[in-house]
């Protein structure tokens with residue numbers, strides 16, 4: 141693998157029809173060396189080249205909390221993940237709330253009513269925050285919310301995301317559970333990538349290739365990798381992965397797939413939205 145700096149244009153907020161939406165930035169509740177046990181000095185040196193802004197003072201891990209919107213015909217959108225959410229949301233215990241997603245969507249010209257699908261990569265607090273509001277009303281009134289059936293099945297009913305996300309979306313008829321590989325629409329495919337959570341999924345966005353902007357395919361990873369230390373060395377585990385072996389296998393598979401098709405990665409937590417897979 142090559143570990144160069146991403147070209148300058150990889151810092152932009154849009155690649156083809158994929159728009160990065162930064163909900164929040166913050167400091168993780170554990171130092172980076174606690175969060176990534178087993179990473180060695182060479183791994184950290186590589187990570188510092190791949191994502192220098194993730195290294196904070198005293199070993200702190202500085203991270204972004206990002207969603208992505210994918211343009212669909214007719215001014216409609218697919219949103220991937222729903223951020224940390226409002227001040228009352230389930231992420232408030234550890235993530236930097238409130239997020240700014242409503243304002244960021246408005247600035248991008250995306251109305252909540254024009255979001256036809258919300259893909260939840262997994263049911264963690266920092267990815268489901270804007271799924272519904274404190275009043276229990278779905279934040280995206282016309283959207284199907286698509287999540288893996290295995291993810292819902294594994295979620296404890298006492299988990300705050302159950303009450304914040306699963307229950308209200310079920311009540312409104314907007315929760316759409318799928319099994320495994322799933323074609324969402326033209327050029328948008330859900331890929332099961334278990335390990336971080338049991339029903340974690342990622343999203344492959346095929347761009348038409350050779351278009352005027354020469355946009356490349358994009359793999360929206362979700363939390364298959366949460367830090368550049370796992371990009372430089374996919375064998376490095378994250379302390380909050382449910383199943384480390386499965387998470388590593390999903391990470392290695394997804395990175396290999398991205399390299400093979402020349403796709404960019406779109407990550408939730410690195411400090412830049414689009415990165416090279418290797």
Ligand SMILES: [Zn+2]
Nearest residue numbers: 264266363408
């Ligand atoms: Zn996350």
